[in-house]
Amino acid sequence: MTLEELNGQAMEMIVHSGNGRNMLNQALDALYDGDEETYEAKMTEAKKEMQTAHVAQTKALQETITDPEAKPDILFTHAQDTLMTVMSEINTARHLAKIMKKLKEIANGK
Secondary structure (H helix, E strand, C coil), X not given: CCHHHHHHHHHHHHHHHHHHHXXXXXXXXXXXXCCHHHHHHHHHHHHHHHHXXXXXXXXXXXXXXXXXXXXXXXXXXXXXXXXXXXXXXXXXXXXXXXXXXXXXXXXXXX
């Protein structure tokens, strides 16, 4: 894998991770507004974006393992950092959504 190809994979990871973060933010805004249907739809979109980013990461990692000439650079490191950060944000948001739903139930006397 050439450095150019590796950088292409890194950019794909960054773009899709960024898209995932944008969908996550829209999901949380919808949840805050009480629109659980939009929340769920946006979370599904966020997860799809992250899956695409993860596939790009896996492809790049497999290539760097099997090709001794392939050497990840700072862009690939940034892409991995972005991917993992957004995955953590999505995981945290799912837990926050559960807490919000529970608090809503408690507030409504359930």
